[in-house]
Amino acid sequence: MANHGTIHTRMLRGLIIGLCLCTGLADAAINKGHAIAMHGEPLYPADFKHFRYTNPEAPKGGSLRLHVVGSFDSLNPFVPKGRPAAGMGATDNSHLYDSLTVRGEDEPFTQYGLLAKTIEWPEDRSWVRYHLNDKATFSDGHPVRAEDVAWTFKTLLDKGHPFYSFYYAEVKEVEVNDPLTVTFRFDKDSVNKELPLIIGQLPILPKHIWADKEFEKAGMTIPVGSGPYRVASADPGKKIVYQRRDDYWAKDLPVMKGRNNFDTISYDYYLDANVALEAFKGGNYDWRNENNSKEWATSYKGPAFSKGIIKTESVTHHNPWGAQGFLFNLRKPLFEDIVLRKAIGFAFDFEWSNNNLFYGQYKRNRSYFENSDMAATGLPSEAELALLEPFREQLPAAVFDKEYQPPKSDGSGRPRENLREAQQLLKAAGYQFRDGNLFSPAGKPVTFEIMLGSPAFERIVLPFSRNLKALGITAKVVTIDSAQYVERIRNFEFDMVVGRIGQSSSPGNEQKEYWSSEAAKHPGSRNTIGIQNPVVDALVDKIIAAPDREALINSCKALDRVLQWNYYSVLNWYTDQHRIAYQSRLRHPDFGKYVGGDTSLDTWWDSTAK
Template identity: 45%
Template sequence: MRKRPADRRRLDLPAPPGRAAGTGAISRRDLGLGLAAFGAAATLLPRLAGAQGAGAPAPAVGEGGAIVSHGISTFGDLKYAPDFAHFDFVNPDAPKGGTWSGRGTGASSTFDSLNPFILKGEPAQGLGALYDTLLTGSPDEIDAVYGLLAESLEYPEDRTWVIFRLRPEATFSDGSPVTAEDVKFTFDILREQGHPSYRIQYRDVESATVLEERAIRFDFREGVSTRDLPAMVGGFAVLSKAWWAERDFSASTLEPILGSGPYAVEVAEPGRRIVYARRPDYWAADLPVNVGTNNFDRYVFEYFKDYTAAFEAFKAGAFTFHEEFFSKIWATEYGFPAIERGWVIKDQVPDGRPSGTQGFWFNMRRPQFQDPRVREALSMAFDFEWSNKTLFYGLYDRTVSFFENSPMEAEGMPSEAELALLEPLRADLPAEVFEAPAYTPPVTDGSGSDRRVLRRAMKLLDEAGWTVKDGMRVNAEGQPLKMELLDDSPTFERIIGPFIANLRKMGVDASMRIVDPAQYQQRQEDFDYDVVPGRFVMSMTPGQELRSLFGSDAAGSPGTPNLTGLANPAVDALIEKVIGADSRESLDVAARALDRVLRALHIWTPNWYKGEYNIAYWDVFGMPESPPPYSRGDGYWWWDEAKYEKLKSEGAPL
């Protein structure tokens, strides 16, 4: 369920399967993952939300003035017209065949379940390929989605309800039709028995009503922001009501779950691999949203107990695609023979999305972390400049914002537009939100232990009532200031070790604890930690997922991604402003205000970012000439048999 590899850790979060992490978009990347999705894991057939364009005509007007359309966009018009043949960036003539293979990831470096919809178990990677959703997006747009199972959707201008009309040809892999009853069953059971994040995500949905065999209506609660809700309820994987009639939805299982998607599980060997085979009878193979996709006969995820073994296997040709997360390995170990012979390509793909919210997250449910001065002081012990120079080969920049590398990043003093949102919330906000520029971590001298910065941090601890006694920081009751950073892998020790050393110099009883992956996952779900590392991949159009990340309702709900336990009414109010924004401009303003507040609350120690994917692959693939800007892109590649035969003739171990 979670992936936190090396230098670029990402925390994949439980979310409505099929919906791209935090975007309002639809994706077939690991179903059951990512409210803030969104993720470094290998992506099967990525379907990310997109920006509004100007290519499509105005939608039709239905009965009572309702809009009838083939898609919907958060803001503005759809890029693609109702009769579009395929997305612009795909190769519509891409050949079918071959195998894409990569490394399987997860909290346990294995899997024990094929049910990605519940909290229990560790689901296999790539399960999204088994399912279809009502709507799907395109990674050349920011916030638009188009019909997949749904041939059309109907909604009023205020978006207070939406009707989906299903395609009559839509079928599950056993040949049974996909009906409105299946859609309603899925929605109801996800809310009742699914991962806790579903209940938060869908709290603004009043009801789901079957109108006809292939028509279903969702009504939204009165008074809520409805901007994203039609796309959101179009984003879950639709399951078969009949198939689940004799099965326990709440149980993890190794039986493949019936879906209507383009792939089926061929082999599932926990601890070793999972193989997905393309279905020759897939009902939607020729739909415009699918043209140029689903090109590989098989997707294979190979699982390894440790990263070194996986990398060695990739170099030996055991699998063909690898995303690198270790800066040291990227900088020093990509001179192996297959690279030198041109058999393996080393590449960097720009990531057009916000660069991610990565850091060490304080659990403010713990009493020692409730004072923001303490959290700020502890964060100052992390010397990014030294880490980047010494450990990362200068490959990274410091993360300062929760919406890093995007127009939603707060800068300088608050603007008048931001102040209009912040002033009514002043009583619940730190004074520095109004009196100081948006917080950025201090820049050190790169020595690893900048005395100037540490002195400032120790002064903050003094002001917060944590004074030094016998070399240790204690409060008025004589209790020591303790901080344990929990992890499930020693790979971060080289980074965390100097951080802890600086904390100890400040008198903090700091330590790092490594536990087995299963225990780590359980403790994280139960919020049983002081500090944990993690990365959330933020959306270009943030919305409902912010409630799970930073909202009060999620703070006390086990299994949600509110790692810090943040429960602040001002933050809740700003989240609703982001969700309710009626234009890109107003969304950016509300997000900047939220970013400014989150940074002033010091809920984390911000880490680092790099706005690119570091990838390597055996040169057996074809790919579109112009890759989509909001995706890693390999979901639109294809197998090139001529390249494969060339490598084989040269002795490549494939």
């Protein structure tokens, strides 16, 4: 006869084994780890020591002095009011605010835990759960907890910039599971596989600080964050200084090794770009990314450069450029006509501009996903056609059987053949040319304003305006101060502007903010052009729902073709080089594949620091 204790022990062991097997089956579809990739696996394993594009031996100390042209009157970058100071950061990579995760800069799109020690999500990505690091604290010593995450999210959606409500529209609810665990659940119909990654980019704010304050007000109250720096001083419109925190909780984490090396980072404000450049050459600040080709070709000379006091460097990057162009405001009745938009494009002489204004430094921008594998080239592939075919009746025929190429000229500055073609288009559409002026089919003069926020663009836009005049179109170039410019852009009070629509290596949810019909209606959104096109909306949904990298690329190419052939802008130019100049005491590691415009300044260091 068997011993009852032995029988009970065997039964207990069997029950435990059974429970373990059941748990294993239940958890088989749940992922949990240190990072989450949009497609495929993270580049860095769980036990990685530091990112390859950082130098863990970089010395701490010294200073980094930067500049800004413009002004500021707020230390709250999260609301659509005021002009926030540089470095505040309303997204990840802020000096002040840590986010749940940080991006790996040498892979398409992977987020690694920062405030979140681990990330948990199901195979269908219908929710994401963040387990916070119990060592995370704000700069006042208060611990970062799940309630801060939930409060931040709800507050930004209710009172923050419209960007947040678009970006996170498909989040259904936020649950605080325990003090260190928070779960975001998504709409049951959501096909957005990017949500678990972009939720992680959320900068986390301290609930206990804001509890008795009006969050929606822009102001100069010194903020409290959990990031590597704190605000040391702020003089509105003139200067802001950040001080590195010796007690920063995450300084030894692998994702932060070799980063945030300067003791102080300051931003000096200038009202004039030319004055700012001369101040740099005089040693008044340390680093600049030059976006003016003329200045790069002619101004970075003199004793400071020949003696090696200031270094210059052209850094090749693989970042998608997106699109820069003369952007139409489709909210204006004048620009509802696709024929007029197309004709206006013939007046821009890129070849002349590049040779005479840009010193041959630029390439023609012909795609809204320029400098990437997502740019539409050649004829549509079978996969692209499968996406486009359901909308054939709503699209220009050229989308299906032609490769988009912007007009080319002989570089003379007077593109007569192009202007002649534009005149023929306009005449066929019922436009009339009388007494040197163009009139619409309704008999109204074709005239509009090109609004600029910097006089530096006048030399580029004025030749375009003169060519338009040859078509009988009056395009008045108006330059206004930066504060007024920002406000008018925010409220869509313009006819045409020079603008850039940036892209990432993994487009996703932000495409709604750029192109969607809904975003076009909301002041402050990034749908500057005002596109309200159901085909564009449908293709944006395809991008967001793309199950893999190949589907993402095909969806972007299909969208690109629709944007190209609708002539929503007169595409300008781009470069795959970052042109940087800096004081010779500064050093940087080898850059990652996707080098940002600031060339990852948080990985630089001061060689004179001890």
